[in-house]
Amino acid sequence: MKKEILFGLLIALVIAVFISPFASKSPDGLDKTAEDLKFVDKAEGKTVISAPIPDYAVPGISNEVVAGSSAGLIGTLVVFGVAYGAGKVFQKKNNQSKSL
Amino acid sequence: MHIPDGFLDTKIWAPMSVVAAGIVAYASKQVNKELGEKQIPLMGVMGAFVFAAQMINFPVAGGTSGHFLGGLLSAVLLGPWSAVLVMTANFIVQCLLFQDGGLTALGANIFNMGILGCLVGYAIYKAIANAIGGNKGLLIGTAVAAWCSVMLASAGCAIEIALSGTIPFSLVFPAMMGVHTLIGLGEALISTVALSYVLKVREDIIFDVPKV
Numbered sequence: 001m002k003k004e005i006l007f008g009l010l011i012a013l014v015i016a017v018f019i020s021p022f023a024s025k026s027p028d029g030l031d032k033t034a035e036d037l038k039f040v041d042k043a044e045g046k047t048v049i050s051a052p053i054p055d056y057a058v059p060g061i062s063n064e065v066v067a068g069s070s071a072g073l074i075g076t077l078v079v080f081g082v083a084y085g086a087g088k089v090f091q092k093k094n095n096q097s098k099s100l
Numbered sequence: 101m102h103i104p105d106g107f108l109d110t111k112i113w114a115p116m117s118v119v120a121a122g123i124v125a126y127a128s129k130q131v132n133k134e135l136g137e138k139q140i141p142l143m144g145v146m147g148a149f150v151f152a153a154q155m156i157n158f159p160v161a162g163g164t165s166g167h168f169l170g171g172l173l174s175a176v177l178l179g180p181w182s183a184v185l186v187m188t189a190n191f192i193v194q195c196l197l198f199q200d201g202g203l204t205a206l207g208a209n210i211f212n213m214g215i216l217g218c219l220v221g222y223a224i225y226k227a228i229a230n231a232i233g234g235n236k237g238l239l240i241g242t243a244v245a246a247w248c249s250v251m252l253a254s255a256g257c258a259i260e261i262a263l264s265g266t267i268p269f270s271l272v273f274p275a276m277m278g279v280h281t282l283i284g285l286g287e288a289l290i291s292t293v294a295l296s297y298v299l300k301v302r303e304d305i306i307f308d309v310p311k312v
Contacts, residue, residue: 001138001139001141004145004302004305005141005142005144005145008142008145008148008149009144009145009148011149012145012148012149012151012152012153013148013152015149015152015153015155015156016151016152016155019156020152020155020156022156023155023156023157023158023165023167024157024158024159024165025157025165026157026159026163026164026165027163027164027165028101028157028164028165028166028167028283029101029160029164029165029166029254029276029279029280029283030101030102030103030254030257030276032162032163032164032279033272033275033276033279034107036275037267037271037272037275039107039261039266039267039272042106042107042266043104043105043106043107043202044106045106046104046105046106046202047104047105047106047199047202048105048202048203048204049196049199049203050199051195051196051197051198051199052197053197053198053199054198054199055198055199055200056155056198056200071198072152072155074197075151075152075155075193075194075197075198076148076151076152077148078193078197079144079147079148079150079151079189079190079193080144080145080147080148081144082147082189082192082193083143083144083146083147083148083185083186083189083190084140084141084143084144084147085144086128086143086185086188086189087131087135087140087141087143087144087182087185088140090128090129090131090185091131091132091135091137091140093128094129094131094132095132
């Protein structure tokens with residue numbers, strides 16, 4: 001199983017680091033709808049918190065591709081950790097409450 | 101399809117956050133029933149894949165792009181409740197780290213793009229997969245349910261935005277459903293290709309293979 005997990009993570013990292021620079025820059029379905037129907041401005045200046053890596057580009061890296069790929073690398077590893085960690089914590093908790 | 105802050109009124113995003121939190125809390129109690137200890141790392145792998153794949157916007161007609169959601173594929177591979185947790189992890193990280201989707205809209209985004217695909221999408225998948233049977237059922241069920249999961253997500257998104265008074269339902273609903281009809285085909289294609297690959301290399305990790 002360990003081999004499969006590393007291989008799966010590797011596939012995700014390759015996508016996030018090496019394929020993400022080729023992603024379409026066009027607005028997605030919701031953004032495009034918001035532009036066409038002219039309600040996109042309702043989100044302007046409404047952001048509640050400022051995130052450390054806005055718009056999938058690591059700040060301070062001038063090369064657009066490197067900034068984007070670095071964001072992909074960080075995000076993939078963080079989501080891996082959070083999802084794995086959540087599974088582990090909840091499983092342990094459930095097993096404990098079962099044995100009580 | 102990540103809703104930013106500002107599109108949803110408090111009277112919509114607050115209840116959506118409560119509903120999403122309730123479902124995620126319930127999902128957290130179901131992990132044991134779906135996954136053994138050795139399979140838990142697969143949740144990490146699935147989360148990593150969903151995050152990475154969501155970065156890849158593919159062009160559809162008229163200067164618009166779409167991206168993979170992954171809730172349905174996660175549910176088919178890991179089970180619906182584990183998939184809810186995986187998708188939730190992804191949306192929380194996207195929101196807090198990358199400002200993709202507003203904090204006020206986090207519950208709505210988890211519900212639309214995660215929970216609907218994981219639970220309703222999975223029910224659609226299962227009905228089709230069992231009716232057809234075998235690997236054929238698995239793949240056809242996945243393709244159809246994946247498309248449906250995108251339509252459900254865009255319907256949910258459009259309804260919430262309309263109920264918030266941001267834009268009339270008669271305008272936003274047909275526009276969202278129209279553009280996502282095409283984006284849903286991308287979801288069906290990616291989900292089916294990924295599933296065929298897993299079927300080939302590690303069939304045993306698939307959560308619930310339909311009866312033959």
